[in-house]
Amino acid sequence: MLLEEYIFAGFGGQGIMTIGQIIAYAGMLQDFYTAWIPSYGPESRGGTANCNVVISDEIIGSPHTHHPNGVIVMNAPSFDKFEPMMASGGVLVVNTNLSPKRSERDDLSVVYIPTADIAMEIGHPVLASVTALGAFAAARGVFDDAHVEKGIDWALPARHKDMLEMNIKAYQEGKKAAEAQLKTATK
Amino acid sequence: MDVVTIEGNEYKVVAQRPKSLTDKPFTYCPGCNHGTTHKIIAEVIDELGIQHRCIGIASVGCSVFSYEFFDFDFISVPHGRALAVATGAKRMRPNSVLMTYQGDGDLAAIGIAETIHACNRGERVTCIFVNNAIYGMTGGQMAPTTLLGMKTTTSPLGRDAKRIGWPIKMSEMLAPLPGAAYIARVSMHDAKHILKAKAAIKKAFRAQLEDKGFSMVEVLSNCNVNWHVTPQEGVKFVEEHMTKNFPLGVYKDVWEDEKAAKQTDKEKG
Amino acid sequence: MSDERVFMKGNHAACEGAYRAGCKGYFGYPITPQNEVTEYMSAHIWEHGGTFIQSESEVAAINMVMGASATGTRAMTSSSSPGISLKQEGLSYIAMMELPMVVMNVVRCGPGLGNIAPHQGDYFQATKGGGHGDYRLITLAPNSVQEMAQFVYDAFNLADKWRNPAMVLTDGTIGQMMEPVDYTTMPWMDPPDKSEWQLDEFQEGRERHVLTSIWLDPADMAVAHEKLIEKYERLKREEVRYTEYLTDDAEVLVVAIGSPSRVTHSAIRILRQEGLKVGLLRPITVWPFPYSAIREYADSKHVKAILVAEMNWGQMVEDVKLSVLGKKPLHFVPKHGGLTFTPEDLTEPIREILKNPESPNTLWHVS
Incomplete structure (x- = not known):
């Protein structure tokens, strides 16, 4: 049985909600049951925001998760909140530009990605979240690139379609950065 | 002119019940102006030829049974909500003609939000607002339009501005809103004024038919029963006191405004 | 798919x-x-x-x-x-x-x-x-x-x-x-014809339509209201809808709606893997409520207890109580304040109830 439970967290406006939707959409294209739910409280209006994603080959119960096996943290408060909740064996992506801590848990697979730096190299700070998603996809290994890329296209509003190539580049660069780290780790 | 034949003799009809009224005799109190107000509205609707397109909204208060007297489609709605219901109906059926018939408690107290916003949206509906400065149906309690010093069952010592504020002036409040096309205050205290009232009501319906915006006619009326006076004293009170507190006149006239705007354009060359 | x-x-x-x-x-x-x-x-x-x-x-x-x-x-x-x-x-x-x-x-x-x-x-x-x-x-x-x-x-x-x-x-x-x-x-559809009663601009040649909710004479009001009540009785007979999940052999029947019913689904999967017989009855129509469907389970030999899970202090459980009529122990698990259920919130009390259907921890008492 496949049961993927993710929390993606960061500041409002970093694109956290969108990358959650992209991965859930990719899950749907892979014929899984998928659900996404935002934290929709006042904190989502500018403060720390997060979304939950559940992907499974069986009907999904709660879309909320309390022990995620996949987490992306885009800022320090999110690291403090969600790293301790993670299920053993989970994948954690840390945006080192805004979250300097290292995880002390030895039961997680952790990748540290300077997502903002990579995004700026590609050309736009907004690409940081998709970079993190690339790293996450590489570390988690559940999704086909083609499906995630379709998800990116789906999530981009019509007025930003000119950003599609840059987004896909950011996704690929994030993947590469994670793969490099994972290789080192297994050596 | 119509001709009727009775026992073989032909007679010319010189006066008859308007087609837009049902055959049901009015149940309003003797001396009340609701009956006459209904009649002139019905005459206007007949003259404009819109009877079969009219949808009436009956409110809560003495006007709750107005749907029994007008001969076109009608709905009776919660207290104060007539203009919201009219909004929903008119938006769905723009070719119908919407009339709300509301009293002072309905329109100016519990329903004031619905009133202001319907006017401000410029809803193409016509509101007949009967202001008799008292709650008639519930037995003579104070209305938002009760005059200062007026004794009612809930202002037994007379309305005191310090404690309960002043009579509210709806026509003056609504007229400055851009959605208003025609706002007038008329009175029913004598034949001359009743004719003026009819002309104003006709203009109010025209504003709707010509897609100009929101229209309201505030009709000063009497409630001799709850004022505890005779019908004659009632209309006299309207003439002498109500019209002083609630000055008669046209507060907004979209056609006049359009004329004035054209004139200004001309002068500017 | x-x-x-x-x-x-x-x-x-x-x-x-x-x-x-x-x-x-x-x-x-x-x-x-x-x-x-x-x-x-x-x-x-x-x-x-x-x-x-x-x-x-x-x-x-x-x-x-x-x-x-x-x-x-x-x-x-x-x-x-x-x-x-x-x-x-x-x-x-x-x-x-x-x-x-x-x-x-x-x-x-x-x-x-x-x-x-x-x-x-x-x-x-x-x-x-x-x-x-x-x-x-x-x-x-x-x-x-x-x-x-x-x-x-x-x-x-x-x-x-x-x-x-x-x-x-x-x-x-x-x-x-x-x-x-x-x-x-959900095929695109046009609404049914309502020209029999609707208010419109086509009144020429027909009786006027009046919509009202006032009948001052109590005798008239009674007649008008009775018509409404008769309609409700027909609705109760004809429109009750609900779904069932693994209820055929269930020893504990859970009744839940909305998001708690989804968590119940997860909890049941966990418990079934342990060999525990738990099922879900989920009302689709909460009015009319599936009283008799639940009553049949209360009457059945395999059901030992019924449990209601709600994100409140106990509302639907009162309707379930009217269904169960005291025939089986009725348990209630609340979640409140805006918190949401986890599967563990349900698996733990259900294991307890399976051991002791009269378990006092979650028993729903109504005096």
């Missing part, structure tokens, strides 16, 4: 269900967690030949729907708990005038301002009338994004079939979540 599926929020899917049912009027006022309905309607209802108004209040919104519905048009409003309280006045009139319309409640936590987290505290006001007087709304309780669309669509059809207001009762979780939706079960 088909390519017809789109990935959507529950609140957006509800709008798509409404468009497909031929809804031409939406009137509403912003309130979290259902703002997406008002926003989506304001952007898209025009594409379907409809009209949107952001009203000055929920009170005005429900009355605008009353006006729209009176003209024979399919119209709806939506809100969340505090806003639904404000709509109750209008719903009472709408019920007595037998106007078909749809209202959706994306329930948040109360009483008072409460908070904007998911909750089920509005079960009573949805199923017992809500406003003044003696009336009922046909009330459907979706537990997925697919059902958000489907049940709004169904609610329009039921409302017209019975000339009765219908409510879609959901919670913040279902409104806010995104899931795949397949609209093939």
Whole structure:
């Protein structure tokens, strides 16, 4: 049985909600049951925001998760909140530009990605979240690139379609950065 | 002119019940102006030829049974909500003609939000607002339009501005809103004024038919029963006191405004 | 799975269900967690030949729907708990005038301002009338994004079939979540003909139509109301809907709606892997309520106890109690404050109940 439970967290406006939707959409294209739910409280209006994603080959119960096996943290408060909740064996992506801590848990697979730096190299700070998603996809290994890329296209509003190539580049660069780290780790 | 034949003799009809009224005799109190107000509205609707397109909204208060007297489609709605219901109906059926018939408690107290916003949206509906400065149906309690010093069952010592504020002036409040096309205050205290009232009501319906915006006619009326006076004293009170507190006149006239705007354009060359 | 599926929020899917049912009027006022309905309607209802108004209040919104519905048009409003309280006045009139319309409640936590987290505290006001007087709304309780669309669509059809207001009762979780939706079960349709009673601009040559809820003479009111009550009795016989999951051999029968019913699903899977016999009965219509379906389980030999899980302090459990009639122990697990269930919240008490069906920890006592 496949049961993927993710929390993606960061500041409002970093694109956290969108990358959650992209991965859930990719899950749907892979014929899984998928659900996404935002934290929709006042904190989502500018403060720390997060979304939950559940992907499974069986009907999904709660879309909320309390022990995620996949987490992306885009800022320090999110690291403090969600790293301790993670299920053993989970994948954690840390945006080192805004979250300097290292995880002390030895039961997680952790990748540290300077997502903002990579995004700026590609050309736009907004690409940081998709970079993190690339790293996450590489570390988690559940999704086909083609499906995630379709998800990116789906999530981009019509007025930003000119950003599609840059987004896909950011996704690929994030993947590469994670793969490099994972290789080192297994050596 | 119509001709009727009775026992073989032909007679010319010189006066008859308007087609837009049902055959049901009015149940309003003797001396009340609701009956006459209904009649002139019905005459206007007949003259404009819109009877079969009219949808009436009956409110809560003495006007709750107005749907029994007008001969076109009608709905009776919660207290104060007539203009919201009219909004929903008119938006769905723009070719119908919407009339709300509301009293002072309905329109100016519990329903004031619905009133202001319907006017401000410029809803193409016509509101007949009967202001008799008292709650008639519930037995003579104070209305938002009760005059200062007026004794009612809930202002037994007379309305005191310090404690309960002043009579509210709806026509003056609504007229400055851009959605208003025609706002007038008329009175029913004598034949001359009743004719003026009819002309104003006709203009109010025209504003709707010509897609100009929101229209309201505030009709000063009497409630001799709850004022505890005779019908004659009632209309006299309207003439002498109500019209002083609630000055008669046209507060907004979209056609006049359009004329004035054209004139200004001309002068500017 | 088909390519017809789109990935959507529950609140957006509800709008798509409404468009497909031929809804031409939406009137509403912003309130979290259902703002997406008002926003989506304001952007898209025009594409379907409809009209949107952001009203000055929920009170005005429900009355605008009353006006729209009176003209024979399919119209709806939506809100969340505090806003639904404000709509109750209008719903009472709408019920007595037998106007078909749809209202959706994306329930948040109360009483008072409460908070904007998911909750089920509005079960009573949805199923017992809500406003003044003696009336009922046909009330459907979706537990997925697919059902958000489907049940709004169904609610329009039921409302017209019975000339009765219908409510879609959901919670913040279902409104806010995104899931795949397949609209093939919701073909685009035109509303049925209502020229028999609607208010319109075509009155030439027909009797006028009057819609009212006032009968001053008690004898007349009794007759008018009896007609309504007879309709409700027929509804109770003909429209009860519910689903069952692994109930055939269940020793503990769980009754839940909305997002708790989804968590129950997960809990049952966990317990079944342990060999424990647990099943779920999920009412689709919470009014009319599936009393007899639950009673049959209470009468059955295999069911040892019945458990109700709700995100409130106990509302639907009272209806379940009326079904069970004391034949089996009845347990209740609440979740409150806007917190949501985890599977563990249910698996632990169910294991306990299986050991001791009279387990005092969760037994629902009503004196």
